[in-house]
Each structure stands twice: as C-alpha cells, then as structure tokens.
Amino acid sequence: MYTCKICNKEFDSERYTAEEIRFRLGHKFDYVKCPHCNCLQIVEIPKDLDDYYDVGKYYSLQERDEKESNGLIRRMMRKYLLKYRMNGKNIVGRLMTKLDTGAFEWVEPGMMTFNSSILDIGCGTGRTLLKLAHSGFNNLQGIDPYIGEDISYKLKTTTVNIYKRAIEELEGSYDVITLNHVME
Numbered sequence: 245m246y247t248c249k250i251c252n253k254e255f256d257s258e259r260y261t262a263e264e265i266r267f268r269l270g271h272k273f274d275y276v277k278c279p280h281c282n283c284l285q286i287v288e289i290p291k292d293l294d295d296y297y298d299v300g301k302y303y304s305l306q307e308r309d310e311k312e313s314n315g316l317i318r319r320m321m322r323k324y325l326l327k328y329r330m331n332g333k334n335i336v337g338r339l340m341t342k343l344d345t346g347a348f349e350w351v352e353p354g355m356m357t358f359n360s361s362i363l364d365i366g367c368g369t370g371r372t373l374l375k376l377a378h379s380g381f382n383n384l385q386g387i388d389p390y391i392g393e394d395i396s397y398k399l400k401t402t403t404v405n406i407y408k409r410a411i412e413e414l415e416g417s418y419d420v421i422t423l424n425h426v427m428e
Contacts, residue, residue: 248285257279259287274286321340325341361383361420362381365411367406370404373404374404384404385404386404393408
C-alpha cells in the first residue's frame with residue numbers, strides 16, 4: 245500500500261521506473277500514480293536534490309527575458325486558447341485546440357479566471373508564469389529554492405514575483421497550484 249502525498253488516500257499501484265538522463269547521473273526512480281487524484285509522484289525523494297538542479301546547467305534556472313517568445317500574435321493566440329479552455333466560449337480558441345499540441349491542456353472549464361491566484365512551484369526563473377502573464381493572468385507567483393535570489397518581473401498589467409524558498413516556507417492559499425517538471 246502507498247499513501248498519496250497529495251490527497252492522503254491509500255492505494256495499490258503499479259510502479260513505474262524512470263532513469264534520469266538530463267545530467268547522465270544514471271540514477272533510477274520509482275513512481276506511482278494515484279487513482280484518486282491522478283497525481284504521478286516519486287516514491288522516494290532523493291536525499292540530495294542539488295545534483296539535479298545545477299544552476300549552471302538546468303534550463304529553468306537560466307536568466308529570462310520577460311518579453312521572450314511573447315510577440316503580439318503569440319500572446320493573442322494563447323489568450324484565445326486559454327479563454328476557450330476556461331469557459332468553452334471562444335471560437336478561435338476552439339479552432340486552435342484542433343491544431344494544438346497540448347498547450348494549457350491542464351486548464352479545465354470553470355477551473356479558473358484571469359484573476360485567479362496561481363502559484364507555480366519549482367518555476368525556475370518563471371517561463372510558464374511569464375507566458376500566463378502575457379496571456380492575461382494577473383495574480384501570479386512562483387517559488388523555487390534553487391534560484392539565486394528573489395525575482396520580480398514588472399510587466400504592463402501585472403507584476404510576477406518569484407521567491408527563493410521551499411514549499412514548506414509557503415503561507416496562504418491559491419486557486420491553482422502548478423508543478424511542472426518537478427521531480428519531488
């Protein structure tokens with residue numbers, strides 16, 4: 245039996261083994277998928293996570309230009325897609341889902357609005373948060389214990405703050421919490 249770290253329910257599950265290949269350390273990790281909340285989670289968190297988050301090598305910890313990849317057309321298309329994913333009422337967004345490769349697939353109708361408070365855990369220097377900000381979201385925050393220092397991006401319509409801290413140091417509540425490419 246395994247107890248889910250997210251919903252706290254017990255379950256039996258097949259284990260999946262994955263090998264770390266980014267840094268070629270050769271480490272293997274077991275994962276299980278909770279049938280109650282669908283969270284895929286590592287069975288045992290490695291003792292020393294620093295091996296996997298080398299600031300000089302890990303992509304999400306590289307310095308970021310807040311205007312990067314966010315031309316006007318790209319921002320508009322992302323916003324249409326998000327509007328459709330959030331409420332199903334945008335014809336351009338609906339058409340985009342037919343061409344789409346899965347962007348914002350995790351957004352479900354009624355799940356959030358552009359004013360929802362969103363926390364991205366393990367966000368690095370904030371690539372996903374900046375994409376969300378440029379798409380119209382205005383209540384965004386991130387945490388990552390491996391960034392060099394706190395980061396604040398001041399954009400035209402909002403400010404995106406990213407704090408150098410661990411999840412255990414977090415206070416408050418959020419409407420949506422994301423963990424993209426987070427091993428722990």
